[in-house]
Amino acid sequence: MDFTAEPFRIKVVEPIKKTTLEEREQLIKQAGYNIFLLPAEKIVVDLLTDSGTSAMSDNQWAGMMLGDESYAGSKNYYHFEKTIKDIFGFKSIIPTHQGRVAENLLFSNIIKQGNVIPNNSHFDTTRANIEYNGGIAVDCVIDEGLDPAFEHPFKGNIDINKLISVIEENGVNNVPLIIITITNNSGGGQPVSMQNIKDVSEVAKKYDIPLFFDACRFAENCYFIKEREKGYDNKSVKEIAQELFAYGDGCTMSAKKDGLVNMGGFLALNNENLAQNITNMLILIEGFPTYGGLAGRDLEVIARGLKEVLNEDYLNFRINQIRLLGKLLTDNKIPIIQPTGGHAIYIDAKAFLPHIPQNEFPAQSLVVELYKVGGIRAVEIGSLMFGKTDKKTGEIKHPKLELVRLAIPRRVYTNMHMQYVSEVLKEISLTKHNLKGMKILYQAAILRHFTVKLRYV
Numbered sequence: 001m002d003f004t005a006e007p008f009r010i011k012v013v014e015p016i017k018k019t020t021l022e023e024r025e026q027l028i029k030q031a032g033y034n035i036f037l038l039p040a041e042k043i044v045v046d047l048l049t050d051s052g053t054s055a056m057s058d059n060q061w062a063g064m065m066l067g068d069e070s071y072a073g074s075k076n077y078y079h080f081e082k083t084i085k086d087i088f089g090f091k092s093i094i095p096t097h098q099g100r101v102a103e104n105l106l107f108s109n110i111i112k113q114g115n116v117i118p119n120n121s122h123f124d125t126t127r128a129n130i131e132y133n134g135g136i137a138v139d140c141v142i143d144e145g146l147d148p149a150f151e152h153p154f155k156g157n158i159d160i161n162k163l164i165s166v167i168e169e170n171g172v173n174n175v176p177l178i179i180i181t182i183t184n185n186s187g188g189g190q191p192v193s194m195q196n197i198k199d200v201s202e203v204a205k206k207y208d209i210p211l212f213f214d215a216c217r218f219a220e221n222c223y224f225i226k227e228r229e230k231g232y233d234n235k236s237v238k239e240i241a242q243e244l245f246a247y248g249d250g251c252t253m254s255a256k257k258d259g260l261v262n263m264g265g266f267l268a269l270n271n272e273n274l275a276q277n278i279t280n281m282l283i284l285i286e287g288f289p290t291y292g293g294l295a296g297r298d299l300e301v302i303a304r305g306l307k308e309v310l311n312e313d314y315l316n317f318r319i320n321q322i323r324l325l326g327k328l329l330t331d332n333k334i335p336i337i338q339p340t341g342g343h344a345i346y347i348d349a350k351a352f353l354p355h356i357p358q359n360e361f362p363a364q365s366l367v368v369e370l371y372k373v374g375g376i377r378a379v380e381i382g383s384l385m386f387g388k389t390d391k392k393t394g395e396i397k398h399p400k401l402e403l404v405r406l407a408i409p410r411r412v413y414t415n416m417h418m419q420y421v422s423e424v425l426k427e428i429s430l431t432k433h434n435l436k437g438m439k440i441l442y443q444a445a446i447l448r449h450f451t452v453k454l455r456y457v
């Protein structure tokens with residue numbers, strides 16, 4: 001069988017409101033052609049992100065009732081801590097209300113002005129938090145990971161030679177940590193192999209640099225290792241995760257992804273002095289160490305979610321649902337990153353709309369069209385998100401890829417919704433030559449894609 005049926009029954013439903021083409025054209029225009037500024041109620045299938053959009057299970061909702069809202073030492077914190085220690089193995093567990101706070105707490109404590117931080121591909125908040133703290137974020141993903149059509153089982157792998165060059169060129173003292181993002185979000189939700197993690201860990205040990213994981217989608221990454229890497233097919237996904245984290249010194253985590261919750265995150269690390277400094281800062285900006293910006297019930301549902309996400313029937317369905325959408329699009333000649341990754345489909349907008357130049361944001365033009373034609377909300381990951389203007393020369397630097405990400409929320413949409421998305425893209429294909437590029441009217445200095453206003457050229 002190619003695809004699996006949803007391994008759950010639906011016991012609560014949220015109706016989707018219908019909108020007309022005319023209404024959507026008006027709404028997106030009012031939003032400055034920025035899908036972040038659209039009311040979610042006016043969306044048919046919302047594939048903006050897989051972050052914080054998961055459906056919780058009956059077991060998690062039951063756990064909500066067991067929230068112990070004591071200011072300090074709630075029982076839910078101990079359950080949270082025990083669950084994370086069991087899977088991730090790190091010594092200190094620091095709850096935060098989102099992944100980016102874990103990033104900021106870590107980076108503001110270890111990055112000095114001009115430090116260089118290698119990663120396979122930095123996610124946007126990771127990059128922004130590094131730069132805000134005076135660091136330079138460098139991507140070291142393998143070249144195959146940058147070629148959208150290239151088939152490779154672990155396109156998220158770090159290029160070990162690139163990594164060593166970054167360390168040698170900048171000096172060990174200027175590299176305060178190495179990060180591996182699993183799966184590699186900005187690089188297409190592509191997994192990193194256990195072998196690559198071992199190799200990076202050896203480099204990290206040789207130079208005595210701490211190795212951290214950006215672990216948001218660790219379970220999906222571990223499922224790919226089980227599926228694709230020799231020697232892992234008989235191991236459970238949990239065992240694979242335990243082995244993987246043992247190669248590192250800590251991780252940042254947004255529980256809004258593989259935590260299967262709507263809000264939450266944590267920082268986990270072995271360095272106890274650093275953990276103490278970070279905890280002191282946590283009290284200042286997030287909350288007491290046993291709640292860190294979350295309610296007791298939130299900690300409880302994260303603990304339950306982290307156990308559920310390792311269920312292999314769930315992961316099998318999850319990865320195959322993405323694969324199904326990928327197959328439907330490929331059958332309709334829509335160019336996408338191959339092979340499909342863990343949480344999203346990435347349309348190669350440069351290949352799909354070759355008549356729109358990079359400085360006119362081809363991927364954003366397609367994002368807008370998806371909303372107009374089908375009420376589908378996707379996100380641009382290209383020049384709008386990552387384009388940079390050189391402060392001295394005024395020259396615009398474009399990223400290599402112009403992508404439209406269709407991120408699939410966990411346990412929310414059925415395979416029939418995937419079919420619908422594919423039908424809409426098929427319709428767009430017929431008239432794609434008429435699509436126009438876009439021009440920026442307003443932009444903020446950092447993370448501009450969230451608030452940008454655009455118009456057609």
Ligand SMILES: *Cc1c(COP(=O)(O)O)cnc(C)c1O
Pocket residue numbers: 051097098099100101123125126181185214216253254255256257264265
């Ligand atoms: C979502 C995400 C983050 C940030 O987490 P938030 O909970 O959104 O703050 C960091 N890194 C990666 C790879 C992510 O996907």
